[in-house]
Amino acid sequence: MAKKIGVTMDVGNDGVAVITISNPPVNSLASPIIAGLKEKFRDANQRNDVRAIVLTGNNGRFCGGFDINVFQQVHKTGDLSVMPEVSVDLVCNLMEDSRKPLVAAVEGLALGGGLELAMACHARVSAPKAQLGLPELTLGVIPGFGGTQRLPRLVGLAKATDMILLSKSISSEEGQKLGLIDALVPPGELLSTSRKWALDIADGRKPFLRSLHRTDKIGSLSEARAILKNSRQLAKKIAPKMPQHHAVIEVIEEGIVHGGYSGVLKEAEVFRQLVLSDTAKGLVHVFFAQRATSKVPNVTDAGLKPRPIKKVAVIGGGLMGSGIATALLLSNIRVVLKEINPEYLMKGIKTVEGNIKGLVSRGKLTQDKAGKALSLLKGVLDYTEFKDVDMVIEAVIENIQLKQNIFKELEKVCPPHCILASNTSTIDLNVIGEKTNSKDRIVGAHFFSPAHLMTLLEIVRSENTSPQVILDLMAVGKAIKKVPVVVGNCIGFAVNRTFFPYTQAAHMLANLGVDLFRIDSVITSFGLPLGPFQLGDLAGHGIGLAVGPIYAKVYGDRMFRSPLTELLLKSGRNGKINGRGYYIYEKGSKPKPDPSVLSVVEESRKLTNIMPGGKPISVTDKEIVEMILFPVVNEACRVLDEGVVIRASDLDIASVLGMSFPSYRGGIVFWADMIGPKYIYERLKEMSETYGSFFKPSRYLEERATKGMPLSELKSSRSRL
Numbered sequence: 224m225a226k227k228i229g230v231t232m233d234v235g236n237d238g239v240a241v242i243t244i245s246n247p248p249v250n251s252l253a254s255p256i257i258a259g260l261k262e263k264f265r266d267a268n269q270r271n272d273v274r275a276i277v278l279t280g281n282n283g284r285f286c287g288g289f290d291i292n293v294f295q296q297v298h299k300t301g302d303l304s305v306m307p308e309v310s311v312d313l314v315c316n317l318m319e320d321s322r323k324p325l326v327a328a329v330e331g332l333a334l335g336g337g338l339e340l341a342m343a344c345h346a347r348v349s350a351p352k353a354q355l356g357l358p359e360l361t362l363g364v365i366p367g368f369g370g371t372q373r374l375p376r377l378v379g380l381a382k383a384t385d386m387i388l389l390s391k392s393i394s395s396e397e398g399q400k401l402g403l404i405d406a407l408v409p410p411g412e413l414l415s416t417s418r419k420w421a422l423d424i425a426d427g428r429k430p431f432l433r434s435l436h437r438t439d440k441i442g443s444l445s446e447a448r449a450i451l452k453n454s455r456q457l458a459k460k461i462a463p464k465m466p467q468h469h470a471v472i473e474v475i476e477e478g479i480v481h482g483g484y485s486g487v488l489k490e491a492e493v494f495r496q497l498v499l500s501d502t503a504k505g506l507v508h509v510f511f512a513q514r515a516t517s518k519v520p521n522v523t524d525a526g527l528k529p530r531p532i533k534k535v536a537v538i539g540g541g542l543m544g545s546g547i548a549t550a551l552l553l554s555n556i557r558v559v560l561k562e563i564n565p566e567y568l569m570k571g572i573k574t575v576e577g578n579i580k581g582l583v584s585r586g587k588l589t590q591d592k593a594g595k596a597l598s599l600l601k602g603v604l605d606y607t608e609f610k611d612v613d614m615v616i617e618a619v620i621e622n623i624q625l626k627q628n629i630f631k632e633l634e635k636v637c638p639p640h641c642i643l644a645s646n647t648s649t650i651d652l653n654v655i656g657e658k659t660n661s662k663d664r665i666v667g668a669h670f671f672s673p674a675h676l677m678t679l680l681e682i683v684r685s686e687n688t689s690p691q692v693i694l695d696l697m698a699v700g701k702a703i704k705k706v707p708v709v710v711g712n713c714i715g716f717a718v719n720r721t722f723f724p725y726t727q728a729a730h731m732l733a734n735l736g737v738d739l740f741r742i743d744s745v746i747t748s749f750g751l752p753l754g755p756f757q758l759g760d761l762a763g764h765g766i767g768l769a770v771g772p773i774y775a776k777v778y779g780d781r782m783f784r785s786p787l788t789e790l791l792l793k794s795g796r797n798g799k800i801n802g803r804g805y806y807i808y809e810k811g812s813k814p815k816p817d818p819s820v821l822s823v824v825e826e827s828r829k830l831t832n833i834m835p836g837g838k839p840i841s842v843t844d845k846e847i848v849e850m851i852l853f854p855v856v857n858e859a860c861r862v863l864d865e866g867v868v869i870r871a872s873d874l875d876i877a878s879v880l881g882m883s884f885p886s887y888r889g890g891i892v893f894w895a896d897m898i899g900p901k902y903i904y905e906r907l908k909e910m911s912e913t914y915g916s917f918f919k920p921s922r923y924l925e926e927r928a929t930k931g932m933p934l935s936e937l938k939s940s941r942s943r944l
């Protein structure tokens with residue numbers, strides 16, 4: 224059925240015009256909607272039979288904000304003229320300054336431009352549990368439609384800057400306490416109450432309040448300046464590299480110092496500059512890329528329904544198993560946690576308890592919810608409880624034979640509908656399921672550490688995994704607040720495979736004589752939270768050593784063999800886990816670079832002997848970024864070429880959520896396309912001529928560079944999914 228898009232107006236016998244936005248699924252403000260709103264407001268203002276106006280949204284959702292597709296259109300074309308001039312024309316002139324009272328009837332959500340329209344009304348009536356917020360900073364822009372000016376005037380400056388800088392939405396209940404919402408009524412009474420409220424204003428029984436003109440919640444100039452000073456500190460802390468966080472404070476300040484109308488004008492000017500920034504391009508791409516991961520051909524479009532998953536068994540209560548169990552429990556899923564002996568089982572349970580208590584102490588979970596979650600956990604040492612589980616997630620150590628035996632056993636003890644998932648980070652799923660007859664229900668559920676906090680869930684399908692099983696796991700992933708990305712089966716899957724050259728390149732640079740702490744600092748300045756050496760410390764160097772040969776078996780032609788990890792372990796440094804790696808880890812203090820590790824690096828340099836003429840190479844910071852991240856792009860090209868992901872943007876999301884690649888750069892492929900495949904190809908070619916085949920450009924990269932095509936443009940026939 225075609226979507227019904229438009230704005231309607233119904234004028235009742237009471238003289239109230241109800242203007243309704245209709246643009247499913249979230250009533251976003253697409254150009255025809257804005258044009259429709261202007262037309263209806265003009266009409267309502269002119270008609271003699273209209274005394275008051277109610278603005279609402281269709282299908283239980285007021286409005287999800289400006290249509291983000293328009294931003295994407297601006298990014299593709301560079302053409303700002305598609306952005307409507309609404310802040311003054313519609314929101315100030317036609318709405319707020321209208322002589323007829325205007326009431327917003329809010330239900331479901333009022334976000335971004337949606338809340339801004341509501342704030343331009345003279346009162347707001349809401350149904351319970353509506354979501355209210357200005358999340359524009361997450362898209363690299365600032366609130367438009369006067370949002371930067373009206374929110375501080377309705378909820379106070381401190382609360383408004385907090386909501387805007389953190390893109391934090393509030394419920395309508397909280398909105399009522401703050402003064403953003405004037406009345407909270409059951410959904411069935413929303414329209415009748417709003418109509419009555421509008422007439423009450425018209426008849427002088429209720430005040431005719433124009434938000435932009437209010438000053439009662441702003442406080443004195445010196446109070447406002449003190450709040451804005453704190454906001455600047457917050458912005459510096461949470462988003463040092465994001466221009467929109469800093470710009471929005473300037474815009475708010477303009478309104479405080481020179482008045483709301485002046486603030487609205489500055490808001491539009493700054494908005495225009497920001498919407499074209501690389502940050503906005505990256506973040507808008509990430510918005511759509513994340514939503515695209517929900518669409519898996521032949522799975523989500525196959526007419527299947529996810530089956531209920533009520534009870535899950537997790538095998539292995541180590542680092543990953545305990546995190547996975549925590550994530551499931553927090554979403555009210557019963558968990559059976561299996562270990563090999565009472566001591567390890569107790570350790571696993573204690574870790575789960577610690578994870579949950581940690582959330583309580585950080586104010587992220589109530590004591591009640593924590594108690595409920597823990598009551599759903601049962602520790603076991605055998606398979607008795609497995610007879611009625613809907614899914615098993617195996618998270619034992621990375622050992623092929625052990626995993627094969629476990630899956631063989633699972634086939635016997637679990638019901639036939641039960642999904643058999645492995646959290647393996649490297650092993651081929653076909654190998655894991657080799658000894659079973661259940662290959663259609665074997666799937667990879669690759670969580671990232673710490674599993675209860677990291678949002679990526681890589682769902683690995685083999686050629687035998689059934690669409691129903693993939694759909695079920697996607698549904699569980701969403702239920703436990705993860706972003707599931709379905710990928711194909713290969714060593715390292717999509718994320719670890721794409722990023723294995725990250726550490727390798729860093730080792731090569733260190734062996735070429737570049738200071739490892741400088742490498743880490745350059746990479747963190749680029750925007751990754753941890754440089755490659757600190758990341759290695761965090762993961763533990765034992766893991767790196769264990770998976771190295773597995774990668775070497777399949778990708779050996781393009782690997783740099785560095786003795787550094789082995790030497791490091793030999794010197795008693797396993798990373799954070801034992802307090803020493805490249806850095807020194809002490810409780811309660813930040814990791815400190817350990818100068819004594821330099822003798823280990825020297826030993827490695829002697830063994831590799833790759834410094835030209837025995838002297839350290841001289842590189843700029845830009846060259847360090849390129850030498851570390853272009854090989855990652857190169858591997859991403861192979862992942863795309865082999866069809867390991869459905870679409871390039873899936874790899875962007877996986878890199879952002881799994882590797883913390885900066886979201887404002889749009890993900891690894893998007894970033895590479897912004898730089899240009901030709902430049903990357905040429906740089907890698909130069910590097911490979913100087914430093915060897917580790918940097919050799921892939922066929923896919925070469926082809927795209929030669930043809931002038933973006934990396935993100937896939938040939939669909941290549942997908943193996």
Ligand SMILES: CCCCCCCCCCCC(=O)CC(=O)SCCNC(=O)CCNC(=O)[C@H](O)C(C)(C)COP(=O)(O)OP(=O)(O)OC[C@H]1O[C@@H](n2cnc3c(N)ncnc32)[C@H](O)[C@@H]1OP(=O)(O)O
Nearest residue numbers: 249251287288289290291306335336358366367491494514
């Ligand atoms: C010349 C310059 C002049 C300057 C003057 C300014 C002019 C313009 C100013 C613009 C003013 C603004 O204030 C800017 C904004 O309003 S920006 C938008 C702010 N809103 C948001 O950020 C909300 C984004 N959406 C969400 O958070 C969620 O989608 C939510 C909570 C609304 C619903 O979540 P749910 O989980 O239920 O669904 P999905 O997220 O899967 O979304 C379903 C579907 O809807 C699409 N969607 C959602 N929101 C928007 C939107 N705002 N625009 C377009 N499309 C949207 C989403 O992509 C999904 O689509 P499909 O994947 O199903 O195709």
Ligand SMILES: NC(=O)C1=CN([C@@H]2O[C@H](COP(=O)(O)OP(=O)(O)OC[C@H]3O[C@@H](n4cnc5c(N)ncnc54)[C@H](O)[C@@H]3O)[C@@H](O)[C@H]2O)C=CC1
Nearest residue numbers: 539541542543544561562563618619620621646647648672
């Ligand atoms: N550590 C990491 O960052 C990540 C690890 N993985 C994968 O997750 C899996 C588990 O890794 P970790 O949790 O780090 O290992 P871990 O060593 O912390 O935990 C493994 C646990 O499995 C238990 N175990 C072994 N055999 C068992 C059996 N037969 N029945 C029940 N329990 C058994 C062990 O006693 C141990 O407690 C591995 O496959 C690993 O590759 C995946 C993503 C990230």
